[in-house]
Amino acid sequence: MSPELAGELSAFSILGSTRIITRAVLHYPQTWLVVQDAVERGAKVGRDSDPLYMMRYEDVFDLTPDQAREKLGVRGVRMADTATASAQWC
Secondary structure: OOHHHHHHHHHHHHHHHHHHHHHHHHHOHHHHHHHHHHHHHHHHHHHHOOOHHHOOHHHHOOOOHHHHHHHHOOOOOOOOOOHHHHHOOO
16 A cells, blocks of 8 residues: 555544543643553554454454454454553543
């Protein structure tokens, strides 16, 4: 995929993610490191995985999350416990 096409396909996701960053910095600064880590983890999955817009999620509803990731070509997932930071958001 060309950088231009990737940019066009990612514009909504990129702009949508700026909301969480801004909100964390302005209203919940104590969660900033967790938010930054989430953004970095998401970017890694995006770089390492097959194109998300091509996936047929209906084919994996009956699978476990790990099985679904494997079948869909989602790679680079690193799970993190964000419960404490999430509980601080109103």
